[in-house]
Amino acid sequence: MAPYWANRSCDPFGARDEACVKGTYLQYAVQVESVSDITRTVQFAGSRNLRLVIRNTGHDYFGKSTGAGAIGLWMHKMNGFDAIDFNSSYYNGKAVRVAAGALSADTTAKAHQHGLAIVGGNCPSVGLAGGYTQGGGLGPLTSRYGLAADQVLEWNVVTVNGTLVKATPEQNTQLYWALSGGGGGTFGVVVSMTVKAYPEERTASANLTFSSAGVPAQTFFDILETFHSCLPTLSKAGGTAIYNIQQTGFALIPATLPGQGKDSLDSMLDPVITKLKSFNITYVYASIEANTYFDAYEKMNPPSETSYFQIGGRVLPQHALNDNYGQLMQSLKDILDYGAGIGGLSYHVPESGDGRFNNSVNPRLRSGALSLTIGTVWDDINWTLDIANQELMTEVLIPAVDRLDPTQRTSYLNEADFREQQWQEVFYGESYRKLLHVKQMYDFQNLLWGRTAVGSETWLERNDGKLCRSF
Ligand SMILES: Cc1cc2nc3c(=O)[nH]c(=O)nc-3n(C[C@H](O)[C@H](O)[C@H](O)COP(=O)(O)OP(=O)(O)OC[C@H]3O[C@@H](n4cnc5c(N)ncnc54)[C@H](O)[C@@H]3O)c2cc1C
Incomplete structure (x- = not known):
């Protein structure tokens, strides 16, 4: 899912006469079928000072589910x-x-x-x-x-x-x-x-797409601004919007409103449709009311291709967006102008019954309103471009979003820039100190390591991907 971490080892896009080496991949993996497969592998790795990596689907954008010289626990077959x-x-x-x-x-x-x-x-x-x-x-x-x-x-x-x-x-x-x-x-x-x-409950869902071809930039962003200003109402009603913006156009895929009917969702998105009509822009809008969430998900979620992007992301609170949609549009425009794509997920986490959540989720993720993911397209051949795009992400694209909320930079730790310098603060917020304490309680030798994972400061990664103790 994140080809950069394979470090071009045995790369099918490489030259045919290049040596095929394991490089940064796992050296061995245990296909886990029982608890004893895990306990024996953990004990084996611990007693031999081996790097141990847990791998499930391999979706991780930070390379945390592979590792040079490591033995892997491959969890995929345990699917009860x-x-x-x-x-x-x-x-x-x-x-x-x-x-x-x-x-x-x-x-x-x-x-x-x-x-x-x-x-x-x-x-x-x-x-x-x-x-x-x-x-x-x-x-x-x-x-x-x-x-x-x-x-x-x-x-x-x-x-x-x-x-x-x-x-x-x-x-x-x-x-x-x-x-x-x-x-x-x-x-x-x-x-x-x-x-x-x-x-299960009835669920409304909607898709909307329109192209930017022939649409003046100001008009395109005017429509996007209207779209974004509809999102707080949707989120507060229990809905989410998941969408992509590219230079070529916009796709809402989908908006989901569980527990409510199609009319409610249509009316929440109506300002966008009205605006599209007023500019005479061709669009495709489809909305449904399904008997169950599952039916809505199946019907309105297009098939998902494997990820071919290098990503970065930020989570914005509602107060950074209020009366500030013009600045949001400017940031999105700046990002699109570099040829990058933008994914958005708008949400509002409801209060729990007793008003507390006894878990370590970054409180600023919990109170967020919009998770933005920025992606630059991975190039299989041009490694130099891929590295340049990583720098672009850190130095230009993410700072474009930070203009909205410079003091409280927050990222969803699963969908963020792996080069983030202040990752402890940005990914984990005020939970980090206690998380580190728990890490020390349960893995004081730091057998389990992942880039930007809690406690990962204790190892330094060499250029060949192997780890050395940092202190
Ligand atoms: C195409 C794509 C779409 C995505 N869509 C969404 C989305 O809709 N919503 C969202 O919130 N996120 C999404 N993500 C991000 C996703 O949640 C993270 O990549 C997540 O880490 C994937 O977990 P995994 O176990 O599937 O992947 P892996 O890469 O296998 O593992 C991820 C991390 O979890 C650890 N891990 C895995 N299994 C175990 C285990 N049994 N015990 C302990 N640690 C374990 C691994 O060591 C690694 O650190 C998406 C990512 C991709 C690539």
Whole structure:
């Protein structure tokens, strides 16, 4: 998913006579089929001073699911699923238990067969119990039920000393707190996870596309400004909008409004349609009201291709957008002018029942309103251009967004610039200090390492990708 981290080792786009080396890839991987596969691998790696990497789907944009010289735990084949009634002092109700390798869309489909919905990603192929939920987890149901990490009732985890433990709000509470939002691949090896599930309900969904061909830039951004000013109403009503902006046009794919009808969604997006009509611009708008969230997701989410972008991202709070949409448009324009693309996800995390979330999600992600992802297209042949695009991301494109909220730079730790200098503050916010404490409690030798993961300061990465102790 993130070709840069393969460092052109055995690159099919390279010259035919280039040596095929493992390079930055894992040296060996254990195809995990049982808990004992994990405990034995963890103990083996620990006793031999081997770098240990947990790999699920390989979606990670930071190269955290591979590593030079490492032995990998490949979780993909562990894909069990159970719909259960969960009874505890902190939650009584429907729940879903998934094994570590379960994919978001597969779990959504299986839950649907039980009349249930779960908080999955927009992307069907992210690993539900892996980096997605452990890193926070944004998706079409975020404004309705909260972040994916907010849904977790319990984790089953193998710690680096090879012990299987349960982490819940009542048991191993610090580990539970850290795993729910503090990022994947660093606190222990998750074997399975149990999350809240909700009764399926009618869901409205809409797609909108229009091209920028022949449209003056001012008009294009005028329409986009109207679109963005509709989003707070949608988010507050429990909806999300997921969209892409390119130099060539705009695609809303899709807006989702669970629990409400098509008329409500149509009226929330009506100002954009009215504006398109007033400028006589051709557009395609389709909206539906499905009986279930699953049906809406299936019908309105176009197939997702593998990622071929180098990305960076920022999360903006609503107060940075209020009365400031003109500045947002200027920032988006500056980014598009460099040929980069922009992805947006608008959301509003609802308050929990008791007003508190006992997890480590960056509080500024929780209070965010818009997650922007910027992508430069990966070039398979031109490595120099790819490196130049990384610098462009850090030095030009991300700062263009920072003009909106210079004092509180925040990124969603799963969708951010891997070159971020102040990643502890920007990715984890005020949770970082306590997260580091939990890391030291559960992995004081720092056997598990990932770039920008909690505790990763203890190792330095050499040019060949191998690690040296930094202190
Ligand atoms: C195409 C694409 C679309 C995406 N769409 C969304 C989206 O809609 N919403 C969203 O919130 N994010 C999205 N993301 C970001 C995604 O959530 C992260 O990349 C996430 O880290 C993926 O987790 P994974 O387990 O699938 O991937 P992996 O790359 O396999 O793992 C990611 C991290 O989690 C760790 N990890 C994996 N399994 C375990 C385990 N069992 N125990 C402990 N640690 C583990 C790994 O070591 C690594 O550090 C998307 C990414 C891509 C590439």
